[in-house]
Amino acid sequence: MNAEERLPLVANISLLFAEVPYLERFARAAAAGFTAVETWWPWSDPVPPPGGVDTLVAALDDAGLRLAGCNLYGGDLPAGERGIACDPARTEEFAANLDAVVGIARRTGCPVFNGLYGRRRPDVPVAEQDALAVAQLATAARRLGEVGGTVLVEALGRGLNGTYPVTNAQEAVAVVDRVRETAGADSAGFLFDTFHLTTSGDDLPQVIADHVGVIAHVQVADAPGRAQPGTGVVDVPGVVDALWAAGYRGAVAAEYSPTVPTEQTFGWLDETPRLAALTPRA
Numbered sequence: 001m002n003a004e005e006r007l008p009l010v011a012n013i014s015l016l017f018a019e020v021p022y023l024e025r026f027a028r029a030a031a032a033g034f035t036a037v038e039t040w041w042p043w044s045d046p047v048p049p050p051g052g053v054d055t056l057v058a059a060l061d062d063a064g065l066r067l068a069g070c071n072l073y074g075g076d077l078p079a080g081e082r083g084i085a086c087d088p089a090r091t092e093e094f095a096a097n098l099d100a101v102v103g104i105a106r107r108t109g110c111p112v113f114n115g116l117y118g119r120r121r122p123d124v125p126v127a128e129q130d131a132l133a134v135a136q137l138a139t140a141a142r143r144l145g146e147v148g149g150t151v152l153v154e155a156l157g158r159g160l161n162g163t164y165p166v167t168n169a170q171e172a173v174a175v176v177d178r179v180r181e182t183a184g185a186d187s188a189g190f191l192f193d194t195f196h197l198t199t200s201g202d203d204l205p206q207v208i209a210d211h212v213g214v215i216a217h218v219q220v221a222d223a224p225g226r227a228q229p230g231t232g233v234v235d236v237p238g239v240v241d242a243l244w245a246a247g248y249r250g251a252v253a254a255e256y257s258p259t260v261p262t263e264q265t266f267g268w269l270d271e272t273p274r275l276a277a278l279t280p281r282a
């Protein structure tokens, strides 16, 4: 298969290469043969510490990697938070984070930014939370669109993420539609994640058939367990073929928690010729 017939492969360095400290994962990914990485928001605050973005850019440059995706600040992830877009108490954090994210987009050319919706607050009407999330994601879509970026909406597996309200493809695409309409721009898209969608009971080939036009990024992991493809029930090679056949031409990120050292988890790529091959450095 020619290089032009393959989809670009990306390593998610928040989950892959987690055997080593964060800044060492860039070199590991390059040594394994990746040419691009994506990351969850790398810092604990919405605004990077002084020099933080320089350090990120240097880590990418030193390893010869592109930044292919980045999450917006998601709140306190270890404590279970999953985004702040719908939370009226966090609008200043969202705005400050968005300024930083636009700066990262400018410096790195990163094309997609995952704007996690946020879990429900019990004390604020649902309609108010939804209106706020759509308005803030629309602002993100407009501002990122100006620098060549796209904001992503991700469904997270039902039952695994507390009161996170966007749990399947239909719900995520409905948010994308509202965000696009509000922004007056198409720089918002659906993040198709095989682990999360399977966990929520979605039929992946049907989701592709129904929604390929709004899929702006893909992440693969098996389910259950979120480990490397081949450890669960997801037919990752089949999904990648179906995406290609339906016309998807974006990136596919390996976003899983390896059950063995990361370098030993890439056997599934041999069964997935539609993805760019790894070319380890000598």
Ligand SMILES: O=C(O)C(=O)CO
Pocket (backbone or CB within 6 Å): 040, 071, 082, 114, 154, 156
């Ligand atoms: O929190 C998660 O599980 C994610 O996939 C964030 O992008």
